[in-house]
Structure formats: C-alpha cells, structure tokens
Amino acid sequence: MEFEDEAENLRLTRLLRNRARCRKCDDIIESLHRHDFRSCKCGAISVDGGLEYRRRVGALGDWEDLSETMEITEDERDLSLSVILARRFTRIYEGY
Template sequence: MKIIKNCIQCKTCGEVIESKFRHDFVSCSCGRCSVDGGMEYLRRAAETMDEFVEMSQFEEN
C-alpha cells in the first residue's frame, strides 16, 4: 500500500496534524501527540494509542 496522506487528529485539542515529507515531525498544539514520516512511513508519538484518531489515507499499488 502507498501512503497518500499521513495525518492524525488529537483527541485532547482536536487539531489535525499532517507529516508531508520524510522526517517532518509535527506535534499538535497541546503537545499530546505527534506524527512523522510523510509518504515514506507512519510514525506516531503519544503516551497511548488512544490519544489520537488515525486519519491517514492509503492507495493500493
């Protein structure tokens, strides 16, 4: 599968954050979660996986 959009929504502040390119580490405004990897890989940083809603989009190769 190919990554088309690499993004999540923080459940605390509601902000949607997106990593647009490799090593583009982006945190939400409250700092509870982060996203990284752009279209190369999916990386999430949060205390638990329940801190955010996965919103990434994929395409079949």
C-alpha cells in the same frame, strides 16, 4: 505453509496522506515529507514520516489515524523496488 498463505493475503499500499487528529485538543496534524515531525498544539501526539513511513508518538487513545492509502499492484511494487535499487547502485558506482 501458514506464512505462504498470509503472504498471499497481504495488501500492498502506498501512503497518500500521513495525518492524525488529537482527541485532547482536536488538532489535525500532517507530516508532509520524510522526517517532518509535527506535534499538535497541546503536545499530546506527534506524526512523522511524510509519505515514506507512518510514525505516531503519544498514547494510543489520544489519537485518531486520518491517514489515506491507496492499494497498489505487485507490478507497481516491483517497479518501485527496481527504481530504489537502481538509485542505490548509482550512488555506489559514483562513490556517494
């Protein structure tokens, strides 16, 4: 029962900007697309993932998250999942 209660309270979000500020050199870095691995000028932190996923490299105290997200509805999430599944099915069907 606890799991079901937690699942109802989950917020569904879409990543709009994937960026962070280095607290050592004050550099703001942003990953613009998937596998776009960026590091600050002093090399203490890095960001990766673009709008696909949010990845940080570096000590927790060395960066401030400046990412922006937008809450999405369950209908939008279901539509996104159906598009992903359709693309995968098409690739399998066409032999990719």
